[in-house]
Amino acid sequence: MKPGWPLLRKWLGLGMLGMFVAQNIWAAGEAVIAASQPLAAEAGAWALERGGDAVDAAAAIQFALNVVEPQSSGIGGGAFFLVYRAATHQVYALDAREVAPRADTPDQFAHLGYLEASTSGIAVGVPGTLAGVEALRHRWGHLTLAQSLQPAIDYAQKGIIITPYLAHSLQSSRAALQPEARTLTQDTQGQVLTLGQRWVQPELAHALRLIARVGPKVFYEGEIARAMVTAQRRTRAGLAGQGRMSLEDLAHYQPVWRRPLEGAYRGYRIVTMPPPSSGGVAVLQALQTLAPFKLGMLPGLGAGDPDEIHLTIEALRLAMADRARWLGDPAATSIPLEHLLSPLYLTQQSQRLERNKRMEEVLPGTWPEGTNTTQFTVVDHEGNVVSVTSTVEAPWGSGILVPGYGFFLNSELTDFNLKPQAGAGDPGANDVRPQRRPRSSMAPTLVFKDNQWVAAYGSPGGVSIISTVLEMTQDLLDDVLTPEAALRLPRYAVMDAQGHTLVEKSLAPAVIDQLRARGHDLTVSEIPLGSVQWVGESPQTHERQGAADARRDGTVIRLLP
Structure with a gap:
């Protein structure tokens, strides 16, 4: 993208959700x-306007999210x-x-409840x-680290206006568990910041400027590393809740390049994230389990075909x-992916x-998994694509703010089994x-047709990510809906092998009644499920489009050639 190329921005209010989504135009x-x-x-x-490509844009977006959506992701997470x-x-x-510290043990959560554990160090x-x-x-970037950080530094220093989704998140008790966090998220009168107020984060700006000037070493080996080690010793569960991360753990952290997972479905090639994510495996399994069935929404229903939802729930139970x-x-464990x-x-x-019949018990369900994650997707003018799902796990992570540096530490280790499962034929994977690394459900996904890239998307939402990504794939490839139409559909999320399923309030009561009549365990969710961010390209015309989910402050920006 050349400097000075025109940029189109237009946001449209969506009254029911009180959120915003950009106009989607081919x-x-x-x-x-x-x-x-x-x-x-x-x-x-x-970043794109200054000569960066999709990787540079992704870097700038991720750093900015630490300022504008810190409840979901940031440098304190993964x-x-x-x-x-x-x-x-x-x-x-x-x-x-994130990686478990060297001092961690299989039984470290065994005598702690989820809330105690997830709000303690x-x-x-290791972020x-x-x-x-x-x-x-x-590997691919054109901009410097300092350039990638500049928008985030500006936002933190000058302040941002509280959006609807952030305003709602600030009401969470997890945003104010620590004295430093309460000070950060309150105004000068000690009241929680609300919609439309300006939020300035000088300590975070300081941390980002340090990283821009010194590089990642200050985070993994320098003063920020020392501050993180001290901060994670905080606990709401006595000595057993103290964090075990050391300076050695931070200094030795390395990301890992992995071979993507691939699968075929309806003539498309689906490429997604491999373990330690379970999301990609489960989505590919469910798609292939459903492949022999003719699926698609019944005309006029507009809120989902009960037969399709029934079969999808059952396929997801097997995958779970x-x-x-x-x-x-x-x-850490032998995963029989080939099988x-x-x-x-x-x-x-x-x-x-x-x-017309629900399976009996499949296997016991799984442990709780945080829902506060975020997704973004970029395609640049050369057709390079980056799809990212990032997280601090629960809302505001552990609730532990790093004093002096303004970012929250994750609660990711609660994605491990809270009680050891190894034994009696169970590998305790x-x-x-x-x-x-703890198991994840995050599943950034790419779709190809005849070896041409056609779509990229993903979603936040903890365990519900698997259902959301699967449903988006079905909506696009089975129901042949436009992305905008797919994003408007009610969602459901299978949470475990027993079939406990959350449904959004907008799912038609008649559909819910039919599913319950087949024995499905449905609970109406008080919060929206997921937030898909989609970009795509027509294999015939190479025209590109974006679609952002109104369940959060979803936004699409296109840069014109």
Whole structure:
């Protein structure tokens, strides 16, 4: 993208949700950004306008999110990056997931409840987001680290206006568990910041300027590292809740390049994230389990076909059973991916599904998983694509703010099994192990048709990510909906192998009644499920479009050639 290329921005209010989404317009030869927050999308556009490509835009967006959506992601957390390079037609997967400290043990959460554990330093994993961004930049980036950080520094120093989604998140008790956090998120009268107020974050600006000037070493080995080690010793659960991360853990953190997972569905090639993410495996399993069935929404229903939803719930239950038993960090456990994704096995799984009958118990469910994650997707003018899902796990992570530096530490280690599962034939694939990564559900995804890239998307939402990404894939490839139409559909999310399923309030009551009549355990969710950020390209015309989810402050920006 050349400096000075015109930038189109237009936001339209969506009254029911009180959020914003940019106008989605087809246009040839353009760069498109879809992000969950307007200023984050602007930061990516800023990078493209200054000669950066999709990787530089992703770096700027991720740093900006630490300022404008700190409840969901930031340098105190981790991320998965899926990158498509147009010149070589290659897809790369980078795992910047948090890592358990060397002193961690399988039973460290055994006597703690989830809330106690997730709001104490023992839940904090070694952060990977910054190292991941740097690995991408060194491989493909055109801008300097300081340039990538500049929009975020400006936002933090000058202040941002509180958006609807951020205003809602600031009401969470997790935003004010620590005295420093309460000071950060309150105004001068001690009241929680609200919609439309300006939020200035000078300590975060200081941290980002340090990283821009000194580089990542200050974060992983210098003064910020020392501050993180001190901060994560905070606990709400006695000595057992103290964090175990050391300076050695931080100094030795490395992101990992992994081979992406691939699968075929309806003539398309689906490329997604491999373990330690379970999301990609589960989505590919569910798609292949459903492949023998003719799926698609019934005309006129507009809120989902009960038969399709029934079969999808059942396919997801089978995938969740495999997820609970087999998936974890591949460095810690043997994952039988070849078996789990084999056509023979998935054909057998498909034969277990019946159109009008729910399966009996499959396997026990899984442990809680945080929902505060974020997704963004970029395609640049050369056709390079980056799809990123990043997180601090629960809302505001552990709730532990690093004093003097203004960012929150993750609670990612609660994605491990809270109680050890190894034994009696169970490999304990996701038991806590030192220097290993907890299982995730994040699933940034790319879709190809005849070896041409056609779409990239993903979603936040913890375990619900799997259902959301699967449903988006079905809506696009089975129902042949436009992305905008797909984003407006009600969602449902299967949470475990037992079939506990959340549904959005907008799902038609008649559909809910039919599903319950088949024995499905449905709970109406009080919050929206997921927030898909989609970009795509027509294989015939090479025209590009973006679509952002109105469930958050979704924004699309296109840069005209």
